Amino acid sequence: MASIHTAQELDTWRESLAAKVNPDLPLITVCGGTGCRVYGSEQVWTAFQDELTNQKADARLNYDVKVTGCHGFCEKGPLVVIRPQGIMYTNVKVSDVAEIVGETIAKNKVIERLLYVDPQTNEEIKCEQDVPFYKHQHRLILGLNGLLDPTRIEEYISQGGFDSLKKVLTSLSPDDVIEEMKKSGLRGRGGAGFPTGFKWELCRQQPGDVKYVICNADEGDPGAYMDRSIMEGNPHLVLEGMIIGAYAMGAKQGYVYIRNEYPLAVKHLRLAISQAEDVGLLGENILDSGFDFTVKIKLGSGAFVCGEETALIASIEGQIGEPRPRPPYPAEFGLWGKPTNINNVKSWASVPIIIDKGSDWYASIGTETSKGTVIFSVVGNINNTGLVEVPIGISLRELIFDIGGGIPNGKSFKAAQIGGPSGGCIPAEHLDIPIDYESLQSLGAIMGSGGLVVADEDTCMVDFAAYFMRFTQEESCGKCVPCRVGTKAMLETLERICAGDGRPGDVDYLIELGEEIKRSSLCGLGQTAPNPVLSTIRYFRDEYEAHIVDKTCPAKVCKGLITYSVIEENCTGCMVCLRNCPEGAIQGKKKEVHVIDAAICTRCGMCMSVCKFDAILVE
């Protein structure tokens, strides 16, 4: 590996790396995100390598193959893209590899059965960029994810990596950098949306020589995984952003606080740090600027509250992750009592892009008050589960139907839950709102960290609200009373309603209690915990009333309010349900109609999922 001491040496290295690339050699990229790995993408990659070794003699069959970060289209993994044509193959298996090499690489012939088929038009789509899932996106941060081998710093550098750092260290003062960030309009992507440049300025203005910058990679929102994807797929981008920020604020030490549930992201980040240290882009006197900076990794240990900045700081200090009142803000009194700046992974990853393309360019994307792009993990009852990066201000409809491909199994859209346990849901009547900080807030949701869960008609909104309340109640650290006791009281009420024991007045009680918890809790966790409940009440109050007054669950989810029975006309007496019932609640003889004993039945749904004759009824 090269050793880089000056800006000139960085340029020379980049040029020498570019010179080594043979532009005529086909490049096969295999997605190595966690999703695709579970589907077997590593085996696919090995198969491509084996194929290469076997066919060495034949120049027509030569190619380069690498595992990249997450391509984002997780639904269709393992994904393989062949460049320069950009041909995308989906659900690739090891058994497809020889054919891909023999046909596509050698003869430039497309294998149709591996192409993505648009479910709306039934049309096969050859190139990655033409797939609707990608076509409507604006992939700034995720752009290089599908192109780079994230375990090699050379790849990032050959794509222009660390050029923004060079620009900063050779031609911009710390104040210039902060001015540029302010002009870009970037708002913190961790959820709160505070303008990043102003936050940096506040930290820079603090007296003292010792300051810290922290990357908040404690992505705890269930259903959001874009931060993991960025760190797995392009960890150097995050590091470069942190180095630039540290220079602007005058910090010499940085920390990345990352969830230990993300082993691959931790591994890639560790590699990225050690490689940056080896070449001299982290350490002393970076690019001969006199600026020193190092980064350490701190593993989170599974506490959602540690995403809150003061709790995160306590955790790095070796304490339990309890938040403390603000002010003083971390910018004045942070880690070990020193001025500290904490930004989310996506915010740090945006920094090199803003420096590279300029604040004016960046500010031209998005809306009047919300600039740039935002990444959503679109999950739940949706055809195209995956990571989506779009300009802020795109409509929810475009996101769910044009990019997400709509709802599977012919079901209808019920609501989109945005912002996870701190957020709220948006019902069908508001599908056309632009997704920006202000519009979402006006509807009772929040931008949050970008988790977007789609619920279809089979989702019970009371159960859904109880789910989030159970989550925050379990994750409440217990320090302040409103959150500790209040969330418990709300959860008990919700569980009672789901069990069929709801009482008149419960809904008003939930609203009153929820508003009080929001007003009086110590930190963001409690201040936002009631949101999922309050927003489902706002849009789906009738469902709550159905549970409480009519004792029915319209979506047929809540176990206390449903019963399973056999539809006599459809039952063939095949005995499959009887054999599969874990409780032994089904009686009947072969070729005779079966009966479910409601007293024994636990409503697990096994009979329904095994019945081939639609003979199980839920009421």
Add this chain to the structure above:
Amino acid sequence: MQIPVSEIHEIIDREADDEGSIISALEKVQQHYRYLPKEALILASQRLGVPLSQAYAVATFYNAFSLKPKGKYCLQICMGTACHVRGSPQLLDQMETKFNIKAGETTPDHLFTLETVNCLGACALGPIVVVNDEYSGQMTVQKSDALMKRLIRKEGLD
């Protein structure tokens, strides 16, 4: 199980490099033994100059730590939102019934530990069940039934 003290010393040595390292040290111990033995907690507190009460507070606050040994097979069910709307609660019910334990508990024969996790971030594969770091995606009650039966058969319990 007898825990060799020298081994714990070695693990702590590797982590005792800067302030706040009690959490990292306990993480390494947890990784090694898959729980925090009492001896390790006491040693870590002495070695790192942290009161035992704080070490205990840390060990019980964070979800990643366990004070009880885990079973041979650790079954984790993802309870992330995407998995939830795709049916993970039914899977949990099913496993709790099958093994006759609640989430967070271990069977008396120390073979199976049942756990829930908050989002593994592989939402396209939901619902997900992880058995000792091996992922099974798009689970159904049938697939999970087969999975459990396979494990039980492997242990010669069937």
